Amino acid sequence: MIHRGSDKDLVLKPDVCVVGSGPGGAMVASRLARKGASVVVLEEGGYHLKDEFDMQEATAYPRLYQDRGQRATADLSISVLQGRAVGGGTVVNWTTSYRTPDDVLTYWRDHFGLGLGPETLKPHFEDVEQRLGIRKVDLEDTNPNNRAIYDGCRKLGWQVDTIRRNVRGCLRTGYCGMGCPVDAKQSATLTYLPDAVAAGAEVYSDCRVDRIEWSGRRATGAIGYFGSGRTARVEPRVVVVSGGAINSPALLLRSGIAGNVGKYTWLHPVVAMGAFYDEAIEGFYGAPQSVASHHFAHRTEGAGFFIEAAPVHPMLASIAMPGFGAPLRARMDLLPNVCATISLMIDGFDASERGGTVTLRPDGGPRLDYPFTDRIYECFRAGMKAMARLHLANGAREVVSFHASPVHIRREDDLALLESAPLGPNLFAAFTAHQMGGCRMGADPAVSVVDPQLRHHDFENLFVVDGSAFPTSLGVNPMESIYALASWASQQILA
Numbered sequence: 001m002i003h004r005g006s007d008k009d010l011v012l013k014p015d016v017c018v019v020g021s022g023p024g025g026a027m028v029a030s031r032l033a034r035k036g037a038s039v040v041v042l043e044e045g046g047y048h049l050k051d052e053f054d055m056q057e058a059t060a061y062p063r064l065y066q067d068r069g070q071r072a073t074a075d076l077s078i079s080v081l082q083g084r085a086v087g088g089g090t091v092v093n094w095t096t097s098y099r100t101p102d103d104v105l106t107y108w109r110d111h112f113g114l115g116l117g118p119e120t121l122k123p124h125f126e127d128v129e130q131r132l133g134i135r136k137v138d139l140e141d142t143n144p145n146n147r148a149i150y151d152g153c154r155k156l157g158w159q160v161d162t163i164r165r166n167v168r169g170c171l172r173t174g175y176c177g178m179g180c181p182v183d184a185k186q187s188a189t190l191t192y193l194p195d196a197v198a199a200g201a202e203v204y205s206d207c208r209v210d211r212i213e214w215s216g217r218r219a220t221g222a223i224g225y226f227g228s229g230r231t232a233r234v235e236p237r238v239v240v241v242s243g244g245a246i247n248s249p250a251l252l253l254r255s256g257i258a259g260n261v262g263k264y265t266w267l268h269p270v271v272a273m274g275a276f277y278d279e280a281i282e283g284f285y286g287a288p289q290s291v292a293s294h295h296f297a298h299r300t301e302g303a304g305f306f307i308e309a310a311p312v313h314p315m316l317a318s319i320a321m322p323g324f325g326a327p328l329r330a331r332m333d334l335l336p337n338v339c340a341t342i343s344l345m346i347d348g349f350d351a352s353e354r355g356g357t358v359t360l361r362p363d364g365g366p367r368l369d370y371p372f373t374d375r376i377y378e379c380f381r382a383g384m385k386a387m388a389r390l391h392l393a394n395g396a397r398e399v400v401s402f403h404a405s406p407v408h409i410r411r412e413d414d415l416a417l418l419e420s421a422p423l424g425p426n427l428f429a430a431f432t433a434h435q436m437g438g439c440r441m442g443a444d445p446a447v448s449v450v451d452p453q454l455r456h457h458d459f460e461n462l463f464v465v466d467g468s469a470f471p472t473s474l475g476v477n478p479m480e481s482i483y484a485l486a487s488w489a490s491q492q493i494l495a
């Protein structure tokens with residue numbers, strides 16, 4: 001069953017202890033429990049269901065996100081949106097569902113010695129798509145915030161399409177990021193975790209695993225603390241770390257397991273543009289994401305990027321928009337007429353890139369450093385220009401950047417202004433909702449943390465199964481890839 005914390009100390013001796021219950025942890029728990037293993041899942045977030053999802057940002061972000069929605073890089077230059085709940089990021093994510101691109105799998109094979117070909121993962125993707133109800137969005141079901149991207153790209157002859165979503169009976173309320181109030185979103189909380197529980201798994205919420213204990217080449221236990229102050233001591237045969245990027249590396253580091261842990265953390269770093277239209281956009285309503293353009297994913301001038309929409313809820317928008325006081329209030333008055341469009345950099349595919357690094361703060365929490373480089377700035381500028389161009393082509397009155405001193409673009413000639421606008425930490429708004437890497441998988445222990453079967457190079461019964469295992473970013477939204485990887489990895493763990 002799913003326990004809401006515990007008011008007594010626990011000592012448990014299952015076959016498998018899974019730390020974290022996002023797509024990685026939920027999938028592993030369900031697969032292993034169904035094969036007859038006794039499974040305990042420890043999750044630091046709370047267990048929240050639809051009746052609690054009141055569609056208020058002020059409730060949802062503190063309750064369902066890491067660091068109450070305030071997570072950021074150490075220099076505060078990148079806001080880090082990351083889920084923290086039974087179900088992990090799937091409780092708050094925007095339901096966009098992609099398979100891992102074939103060329104990414106090929107890159108991993110060639111550079112990291114992984115055997116994860118499209119054919120290997122295919123049955124796992126098919127199973128996930130069936131279980132989560134993943135299907136393509138009809139164009140007429142896109143909201144104006146997404147439709148503008150579609151129409152702008154088409155006018156420029158750029159690749160664009162509707163995306164696929166993991167929903168059943170979506171009412172297009174727009175509140176995916178605050179927890180679906182009608183259970184249309186097929187989160188892990190509604191799918192793979194109940195599957196695991198039906199097969200006998202025990203899930204404990206509100207339990208933060210502080211450290212993994214180990215001796216020689218074996219992990220011997222997981223020590224967690226409930227919000228109540230009670231302790232969970234789990235002594236399993238196998239430990240699976242599925243706390244997600246940033247968190248899984250931090251757990252290993254707290255446990256005295258270092259090496260490459262925390263290195264090569266990828267973020268799909270995001271820059272945004274606001275496009276102001278005469279007509280109402282009302283980007284707070286409708287499925288948050290339903291359209292994407294991968295036209296620039298394989299550009300050769302610098303890192304690739306892809307373009308999607310972001311929902312325009314008041315709190316998120318006011319944090320993202322530059323300035324404060326009267327100017328910010330004036331901008332917020334225009335919210336119903338703004339399209340929020342994001343460009344996501346595809347990081348990790350150039351030999352020069354190191355990405356981010358997770359280390360520990362003095363209190364044992366994760367510290368993330370992700371230094372900006374010229375390659376990143378070049379990609380950000382290219383993304384901003386592309387977003388401005390597609391909205392100008394689509395008839396936007398004005399496109400405004402998220403620099404500290406915003407750049408206003410009303411015609412093509414104004415695009416040059418983006419070249420000279422200063423970029424630097426905290427001189428513009430940057431975000432991430434896709435954290436990957438930090439426990440990189442690979443055949444060579446010199447540049448990775450876990451082997452191609454996701455087993456830690458130094459420990460025979462310690463696996464890392466979540467987005468932190470990706471060697472690079474993906475170039476597509478990561479959820480479905482993590483589910484499929486975890487489904488495949490479960491076979492390796494069983495073996």
Ligand SMILES: Cc1cc2nc3c(=O)[nH]c(=O)nc-3n(C[C@H](O)[C@H](O)[C@H](O)COP(=O)(O)OP(=O)(O)OC[C@H]3O[C@@H](n4cnc5c(N)ncnc54)[C@H](O)[C@@H]3O)c2cc1C
Pocket residue numbers: 019020021022023024025042043044045081082083084085086087088089090092093094095096097098177207208209210242243244245247248251289433434435465466467468476477478479480482
């Ligand atoms: C706002 C938002 C929108 C997004 N939209 C999309 C989208 O549309 N499509 C898409 O593909 N992806 C999207 N993502 C990203 C996607 O949700 C994540 O990539 C995915 O959930 C990561 O899965 P994971 O298993 O690696 O980790 P997570 O989902 O982060 O799960 C890890 C869990 O482990 C728990 N945990 C961590 N450390 C510990 C510990 N020490 N002890 C106990 N528990 C611990 C965490 O609380 C968390 O619940 C979005 C994310 C956000 C935040």
Ligand code: SF4
Pocket residue numbers: 095167169170171172173174175176177179180181182183184185286287288
């Ligand atoms: S848009 Fe659909 S999936 Fe998202 S919260 Fe609303 S009903 Fe749920």
